[in-house]
Amino acid sequence: MDKRWSLQGTTALVTGGASGIGHAIVVELAGFGCRVHACDLSETLLNQSLCEWKKKGFQVSGSVCDVSCRSEREKLMQTVSTMFNGKLNILVNNVGSARVKPTTEYLEDDFSFHISTNLEPAYHLSQLSHPFLKASGSGSIVFISSVAGVVSIDCGSMYGLTKGALNQLARNLACEWAKDGIRANAVAPNFIYTALAQPFLDDAGFNKSLSTRTPLGRPGEPEEVASLVAFLCLPAASYITGQTICVDGGLTVNGFSYQPQA
DSSP: OGGGGGTTEEEEOOOTTHHHHHHHHEEEEETTOEEEEESSOOOOHHHHHHHHHHHHHHHEEEHHHHHHSSSHHHHHHHHHHHHHHHHHHHHHHOOOOOOOOGGGGOOOOHHHHHIIIIIIIHHEEEEHHHHHHHHSSEEEEEEEEEETTTTOOOSOOHHEEEEEEEEHHHHHHHHHSGGGTTTEEEEEEOSSTTTTTTHTTTTTHHHHHHHSSSTOOOOOHHHHHHHHHHHHHSGGTTTTOOOOEEEEGGGOOOOOOOOOOO
């Protein structure tokens, strides 16, 4: 196999890896030969996924972790360091959530929730993983952002601002840590068939509007996001860093279309 298209011998940490996009990312990375450690808040989902991955012959381990808690993040990185002998090739900051409200109705707790779930864990885990990514000789960080961090999407201004911050963090780390052999990129999905997006997609009016606005005419699948994440971690992508790449069926490039009445 061409080594540019293989992750054999590499290691990865994927947060929120037991369901949705995170689950698909674990499968994709493991399929390329990567040894993956997945963490998740749900012990039940994690154990189910670990059994599934073991049957497929994947090299995947897991641990329960609430990444919104600083001490648990530190414990997670200690576990990863021990497991992978102080070296880590890939960090995928996938965990994220949203509370959808008009901006005037957000409260202090909502602000804290979005920062502590979507932004602070990704920032802190990147800090914690730096020495291990550097030690590997070839490190890659991927932030799972959102089209809401690129254009205005009606799913809450707080969600959008935290995702926009991840895009900027990818740019900063790409420049600051390039000397350490570490690349950083952000992947910005459209609405994807996951538990987080399902309430939106169950709304017929919203779904119709989304499909009309998206040139490919549909939401995405988790696997369609995972394939880009895996590519960005491959040696084949070694000259790509600091980018925010949308996986959105064309939504963010679609302009206004006027259909005159007959």
